[in-house]
Structure formats: C-alpha cells, structure tokens
Amino acid sequence: MEVKVKEYFHSVNLDKDKCRGCTNCIKRCPTEAIRVRKSKAQIINERCIDCGECIRVCPYHAKTAITDSLDMINGFNCKVVVPAPSLYGQFDKKYSRNNILYALKLIGFDYVYEVARAAEIVSEATRHLLKDPNIKKPMISSACPGVVRLIQVRFPSLIDNIVKLESPMEVAAKIVKNEIHEKYNIATQDIGVFFISPCAAKVTSVKSPYEKKKSYIDGVISIKDIYLKLLSALSNVNNSQKLAEAGLEGIDWANSGGESGALGTDKVLAVDGIHNVIKIFDEIEGDRLKDIDFVEALSCTGGCLGGPLTVANVFVAKTTLKKHMNEASKKGVVSMDKKSYDELVWTSNVVYKPVMKLDQDLSKAMEKLEMLEKIYAELPGLDCGACGAPNCRALAEDIVREIANETDCIFKLRERIRNLAEEMVDLGGKMPPVMDKEDLDQRKNE
C-alpha cells in the first residue's frame, strides 16, 4: 500500500477554488496528462512528470507545488540548509553570496553547505565517465528530474543513455551529514538537511526517489516561501564568516549550459524548455544527433534559474548570477579519488512507464488504434479543448480508453441535436389522418 502511494506522488497540485476549468494547462502539458472534468483540471497521475509547465502557465495561479514549510526544521536538533545555486540569482546584486548564505543562518539554520560544491564533484565524476569507451553516447544528464521522468514515459529507448550519478542535491546532503556526524558527533537522525528548491520536480525526487530507496534530504523548501524572510535577514548580515566555498563551475549549474560547460569538451549540447527537450530527444532517438557526447536537458526555460518556484525574472537572475560567478574562484573543490565516484552511482535503475500504450495486449492495442483513427476522422479537428481534452486526437484516445464519450465534443453534440431537431420537425409535420383537423378546417374555408 505504501509503495503505491510513493509511486504516484506528485508535487504538482491543484487549488480547486482558483481553478476555472480553462484550457491553458491542458494544452501546455508535454505528456497530455491533464483533463478538465466537472469544470476543474484533473491530473492523470501516471502521465504527470512534475515538470511544472502547468504551474508556470496557469493564469489564475491555481497550480501549485507541494513543498515543506520552514517550520519543519524545528523537528531536528541540527538544522542544515543546502541551497540550490539558483538562490543566488534571486536577490539584488549588492548582496554577496556570503551575505545570502549568512542570511540563511539568521533565519534558523545552524549549518550551510552549498549544493554548488557538490555540483563540482558530480562534474568531476561525469568527466571521468566521459572517458569510458563503453558508455552509451550521447550521455543524457540526470540533473533534471522532470527530464528523467519524461524519458521514462515518452522516450524509454533513451533510458540507457541517462547518466546514473546522484544529483548534486543528494551528494551535498550525504557529504554534510557525514561531515557533521564526524566533526560534532551528532547522530545522523538528529541532523535535518533541507534543500532550497527552484522547482517542484526536486520535491518529487525527494519524496519518491527513483535512484535509491531513500533520499538523504529531509525536506524541500521552495525559494518562494523563504524569499521574504531572507530579504529582511539580509539587512542584518555581516561578513564575519566565510561561507561561500563553491567555485564558478558549480554556481553555473543553475544556468542552462552550466553543467555541460564544465565538462571540458565541445561535443556537448544544452537544451532547455520541456518542448525543446522533446524535439532534441526525437532527434537522438532517430540517430540524427551526430558528434555529441553529452546532452544537458532541463525542463525549465533558462535552466533552473527559470524554475516555477523562483521569484526573480529568469533573465535578471542570469545577470545577477554572472556577477556571483565573476567573484568566485574557478573551482572550489580539490579533485576526488576514483573510488569515491563509485559511491555516486545509482543503486537502482529507472524503469519504463508505458503509459502511452493503448492496451497491454498487442492485438487489442491495434484494434483500439484502428478505432481511434476512425473516431478521430469524425471529430471536427479544431483542438478547442471544450471537451476537456487538449486536442481532438487526445479525445479520440480517451474515448477508446473509455474515459470519455463522443458527445463530450460540443460540436458532435450540436450535430446530434440538429439531427434530432430535424427529425422532430419532420415528425411534427405528419399527423395521423384520424387527428388531422387542420386539413378539414382549411377545406371549409376554401
């Protein structure tokens, strides 16, 4: 029972009171996972990849992400924060990275460890993997959980291309828990590590991880939720402690192109925005991407800086981040020994989630496809969304899957009503001879 709940946990959520049942989110979802039913949007759990497009596009702010509140840190003796590098781009340029990290301590955390530092470790491990002649190319980064889930649902033939290294967030949590445990002798269960996140997908990867059974992270707090607190704390900072340790290589991970740029080779491709990622993955599946060893794919336009839970405009944040990068050293970390890379490798694999299949049985699936084509040919083809499905083809699919009816299409409904009306007029014009008084009256008047 518990496993099932975890399998379908989604951090993307709907505030029903704000939802108007419009067509905006259903049309933008890259896996066609949303339908409008009873005038509210409904997410089809098996198809949702937590990319956050619907959060971004909803004009009524009805789509939200489930994240943990800052109060959750009070459940732990030792409160640790691992901020995503996207955090640095959210504030005015006048604050240094050290200021921001110090402000995190002021709002309640005891210890800070930058995810950017762990990112540099993952970059080093990736550089090593690139040299392996047996590795399947192009390698696809696993940094964005939305993209990994996209592959599970829509591009299963690319599962073997995914780089099976733990994310910087997990690496950071693991390192800092060990560090504190050894340095201060605090039991690991008393150490609470919290990730400051720019997106919803990261929440899902903590609560429902695919790479191993349990995450090292204890809670995920959105950038949006702590922004104001941090802003007021920033007015009280001093520069007494040097907390900023990551180099520019790690900070650049927040940008699209940052992760691939750190690999020291030209044979890389960086793509951002989930619909652009889909196009590139189509190219890879068709063997049309030549001479590329590594693909960095991010769901959000602009990279993590453009995540749905960030506050600053992505382009402004990019400029701010550049300033932080200029002030940082090239690299913050000393290189690791080979043995440590093995600790970063996933212990379990991602599986294919065949939600696009019409039926488990091949013959039945073919029959359903045939029926789908027939139904689709009869639909108006306007993709208006009035039926609650993103387009006419999706409605045809829903009908075949028996979760919708042809009369959900208002054009088909009107057609049927018109036909019925014509029948009624026709019938209305015919009276049985016994009752037909009108004829008799007419003849009287003549």
Next chain:
Amino acid sequence: MSTIKLRYDIPANDFVIAGEASSNVKNKLTQIGLSSDIIKKAAISMYEAEINAVIHGNGGYAYVEISRDKVVINIVDYGPGIPDLGLAMKEGYSTAPDNIREMGFGAGMGLPNMKKYADNLEIITEVGKGTKIIITVNF
C-alpha cells in the same frame, strides 16, 4: 484482424514538414505498445526514405500498412529515379546538391541506414519514372 492503413503526402523540398510522416507513424507504433527496438527500426528506416523523397524524389507519398505481425512502409515518388543502385547503396556516396548539404543533409547514409534498420528492403526504380521503396519491419 484487419490492418491499419495510413497515407501521408510528402511535399517536395519542404524541409519544415520533412520527417513528419515517420514521426507520426512512430507515435502510432508506440500506442500499439511495440518494443522500442522495433519502433526505432521502423522510425529510422522510414525517416531516411521520406527524406530521400523530399531531397531527391521531388516529393511523393507514403503508404503504411500495420498488421498483426509486421509493418510495411511504401514510399513512392515520381522523381528522376536512381541510375546506379549499387553506387547509391555505398556509404558516403551522395548526389545531394550543395544547398541541401549546407542544411546538414546529404551525408550519403540514407540508403545504407535503411538497409541496416529494415528487416527487408525492396527498391524499385526506373530512370525518368520514379522510385518506390518498400520497407518491412517484423514484430
């Protein structure tokens, strides 16, 4: 068990649309639930034939039949035809004009790739009349 019959127009020299027919067929095969290896074979071999029809064949049409145990893809054009088939099948040999090569096509791998991925490849061609490619991928 009847077959699913699909027909697509392939407009000449239209590089925006080029590839859409094979992409469409790929999605349908995914909905049927075939393994990704089979889908890859069908998608790549059809794509190469489709692109050839656009670049060399002056456009044409694709006719696809999906039955219980295989998919048969016919790509027909009424273009110039292939004068020397043996030469055309050589890897790296291409008759694509310069403007096409500048777009990234014309690597000379189309026909060899088709042969590599299809389970059966039949080419019927006549100079001045056109070319018909019949690709079979078994399930």
